[in-house]
Amino acid sequence: MVGSAVTVVEYATSITTAAYFFSLHLVPGSTLVRMAPDQTDAEAACAKVHTACVQVDDDMTRVFTLLGKRWSGLVIAVLIRQPVHFAELRRAIPGISERMLSDRLAELVSVGLVVREVTEGPPLRVSYRLSEAGSALEPALGELRQWAVRYLPEGGQCPEEFRK
Incomplete structure (x- = not known):
């Protein structure tokens, strides 16, 4: 769905096998916001990463x-x-x-x-x-x-x- 928000749940375990869930809110062509379950919207806004900077030039x-x-x-x-x-x-x-x-x-x-x-x-x-x-x-x-x-x-x- 182009232009719509997509939510992906990522599951990770630590060495002590405690589970952590992170919600990734993706807006295609825009930004990536990683939110922990106890994170506020303001904290999530501070965690934005511009996806355009992630690409490495092929040349x-x-x-x-x-x-x-x-x-x-x-x-x-x-x-x-x-x-x-x-x-x-x-x-x-x-x-x-x-x-x-x-x-x-x-x-x-x-x-x-x-x-x-x-x-x-x-x-x-x-x-x-x-x-x-x-x-x-x-x-x-x-x-x-x-x-x-x-x-x-x-x-x-x-x-x-x-x-x-």
């Missing part, structure tokens, strides 16, 4: 699913500077294992951000560079670097003045 989800994986951003950051061989890349990123670097490179190659180039030998040499799509990340990574300099000092905590 941002795809970006962070890929770049949010451990080491992926650092691999790209190194490759922005210049093409490198596997061993150079591993030395440039302290703490990454050969297996993890290999996995991340394979994934970044498969999605088209990194290009793997093999130079016939002897010795056989494999180097990695950013594709056009990977290079297009440079401005965004530059902005993240500037943000880190300003808001995320060496200790990893945002300064108190920016926590407001």
